[in-house]
Amino acid sequence: MDPHEWGLSTTAIHAGRKHNGTRSVTTPIFQTSVFELKENAEGAEFAAAVEPPQFYTRWGNPNFSEVQAVVASLEKAERALITSSGMSAFATVFETFLKPGDHVVAPAAIYLGTEQLLRRWETQKGLRITWVQNTLDAAEWEAAVTDGTRLIFAETPSNPTLSITDLAMVADLGRRRGVRTVADNTFATPIFTRPVELGIDLSVSSATKYLGGHSDLVAGVIAGSEADIAACWGTTKITGPTVDPFSAWLLHRGLKTLCLRVRRAADNAQSLAAWLLWQSQVVRVDYPGNREHPGHAVAARQMTGGFGAMLSFELAGGLAAGQRFCEALSVITRAVSLGGVESLIQHPASMSHLRTPPEVKARLGISDGLLRFSVGIEDEADLKADLEAGFQAAGLAR
Template identity: 40%
Template sequence: MEEPLGLSTLAVHAAWAQTPANPPATMPFYPSAAWAFRDLDEVDAVYEGRVKGAVYARNGTPNRWALERLLAGLHGGEAALATASGMAALAALFLAHLRPGGRVVASRDLYGTTWGLLGDLARFGVEAVGVDATDLEAVAAHLRPGSLLLVETLSNPRLRVADLPALAALARERGALLVVDNTFATPYHARPLAQGADLVVESLTKFLSGHHLVLLGGLVGRKDLVEGPLGVAVRAGLVPDPWACWLGAEGAKTLAVRLERASATALRLARFLETHPKVGAVHYPGLPSHPDHATARRVLARGFGAMLAFELPPEREAVNRFLRALRHIRLVLSLGGTETTLSHPATSSHRSLPPSEREALGLHPGFLRLSVGLEDPEDLLEELEEALKAV
């Protein structure tokens, strides 16, 4: 007869369940930070890649690999890396692909924190040159072999549209790599790799996961271009935890239905705002008045996205009155959730820019960015119309 086990041993081991022979209906979740081996032969087999096994959560987890398969699939890329945030994807990419004396030619109209990160690289001898990415001659003038050309498909916050095929041709001609931050467009509206980009970055924190529940990022491209960032991400711990990967993959299941609805609503709201007497410029690439409307028709698929921006008078108090008069649309300094939300770039995403650069981008105190969600479009129209009376 076996010796009865002690209370503590039972507490540690008794719950171990058999894995069912049939699979669960949803993706399994593996929270373990470390994995066990039967013997040293199994350790060798896993390290040598003969068996797909997990070792330690920083090196890789089944939920991260699942998310990477999803990202590679959605973008039609050879390889993908999932990261702890969109910024972590950019950091891994920069650390792997830049050297002292290297150059990043970047759109001036990028997410402010991306510019902040490029500023950090100056200490390592990396030069960041800001350009108007819609001016192909200006871009060409700064590119040289080995440069990274960094643009956003739909820029934050002015919704300028990058001419991806033209920029890809320029980058190829000059021996540079085209890196596209596709966060606002998502693979629903744009697949930059198919348009010639070398690497695509996503903040899955936004529309791709879609529910304001996770901080998560990703990088997709050719295997030889993703391998370097993967190594850096594993060594530096820029990788996401399994729960974030699981939530991100679940959220992405509804990407197409969410964006189909939200983009259609965004177009209606943009048309409404454009005719409102209290609203100045409206920035939405689906409007014929937008400077990149023709580019948007070529570069974007299935509509023009769920982000738009509009300008109220450049007075802080007018904006405050408008915000206080809204009922459901709240000031949330992110984007891409199921709720329609507003943000104010001058005091949030672009707060760290020097005032002169903010001004040059036109980000005055009345500039607002709208992330369109899944509410009934009529309710949103009515709410905006009502709140504009307070401006």
């Protein structure tokens, strides 16, 4: 059977096995910084190659090669590259394809770390940025692009308010205007959205989240064309955001159950998002799988098989209620990050965005009562009971 015809689960389990180089069913951990060269000519050959897997681990490693083959297959991309974190993946893309003074178009509400990276470039390298307020407005995206635009960045669903961007529209805009397009696919994962298939040039994710799936590693991935990924590898070879082989091995292990995990978590999220809409203690629910979500129609078109496992909801009681709610939970864990098998929740107003200026929080859609909820694969009834306990502790019981 042609591997290109495999389903997503088969791909996640079997893609890349040719990179193993042994008869072990599970790939060994190549915990080494350097590999023996059989002859001098081999050293010269590897030194001139793009990402040789058995030369020097900053350049490549068999554990990296195998993971990258799986991610590229899942993303329907020509090639993929693994890095030491999601942020190092984004930094690599920006360092590779942007120069001082270039212009970038990006959503006004994106992951705080990505925004901080762009603003750092804005301050230090004169990067010019146009921030798109309404990501569903094609005209606003179109108007933001200038002759000096070098990169269009999208994040869908966005962090933390789950806004949606039409990736096919952004890809078409980029092609027409000759601008490279990049999408953060962390929340959706390639199980639900494959940006490259929709015409986006580069799909970037924090592999720390769903791809790893067990809250035990930190890594990032970039997927795209052979030429673009080779260019990104050239940057990493110099800057050195190298993941360690054990983390790459953990990531490969996590990818084998990706389909099962994210689909179960998304089923939980879909059910809980619908249930939360009926709770009098909840002011709003942000989940693209709800028909009331403004981006639902676009999400239904570009997300296949589910709407992801992230949601956010706003409590009626504001800041104090949000804090009390989180402190009362026993099944759902209060923590940053997302995408593990366990459910995680955080209260941005008193945690990640405590020191964020009010006007910035308003732009990001972060109210005092907003909770970001990474739904895990626990039993749905137990998650509902835990949320009920949170409502009670927050003084919001019916």
